[in-house]
Amino acid sequence: MPAPQTKQWVGDAAVGIFLAAAGGTYLWLAQALPRAASEPGPGALPRFLGAALVVVGIGCALRAWRARAAEDESVALWERNALACAIALLAACFAFEPLGFVPTVAVFLGFVFWRLGVLKPVAASLGGAAGAAILWSLFSVALGVGLPAGLLGSGG
Numbered sequence: 327m328p329a330p331q332t333k334q335w336v337g338d339a340a341v342g343i344f345l346a347a348a349g350g351t352y353l354w355l356a357q358a359l360p361r362a363a364s365e366p367g368p369g370a371l372p373r374f375l376g377a378a379l380v381v382v383g384i385g386c387a388l389r390a391w392r393a394r395a396a397e398d399e400s401v402a403l404w405e406r407n408a409l410a411c412a413i414a415l416l417a418a419c420f421a422f423e424p425l426g427f428v429p430t431v432a433v434f435l436g437f438v439f440w441r442l443g444v445l446k447p448v449a450a451s452l453g454g455a456a457g458a459a460i461l462w463s464l465f466s467v468a469l470g471v472g473l474p475a476g477l478l479g480s481g482g
Contacts (some may be wrong), residue, residue, distance in 0.1 A: 342386030349379025369378040381446075414438060426476020427465075432458035465480050 353376035359369030418434040436454025439445045445453050465471040 333391045333394070336392075338390035341388045342383045342388070342390060344383070345386060346380050346383025349376045349381075349383055352376030352379065371465075371469075385425070402419055407443075410441050412439050414441075422474050424476055425474075427473035428458045428462050430474075431461055 352372050356369045356372035356376060359372065361369055414434055414437050418430050421430045421433075432454045434454070435457040436451045439453045440447050440450035444450070461474065466473055
């Protein structure tokens with residue numbers, strides 16, 4: 327059975343609105359986190375991500391709205407690779423605590439790099455591991471954020 331069809335600008339606008347709503351939710355939830363006077367506190371990253379998502383989401387929605395008259399192309403309402411990556415993101419949310427930050431992020435990034443066709447499987451695995459190491463260094467070492475230890479026994 328083929329996937330339902332929609333105009334591309336409608337899908338792009340919906341993604342933009344979703345991103346802006348997610349960013350607004352992050353900003354709203356981050357208000358409960360303490361602010362630090364001189365260094366980034368626990369609320370700094372959610373506030374930054376929330377603001378960035380709001381800006382990017384509004385930009386995507388506006389771009390789609392402006393392109394609506396020029397496009398008459400219909401596209402699948404969902405695509406297998408995008409759906410697989412969304413399921414992987416959901417699985418990663420549940421894996422952080424039991425598996426830990428580094429293994430979860432390494433597997434998630436490797437899968438996404440491979441599934442979206444960015445890298446071949448071996449390179450995607452190495453890219454996922456490198457990405458996890460970089461993110462762990464950024465959060466744990468540079469920002470001092472405690473991360474779930476999981477299997478490795480040292481979360482940061």
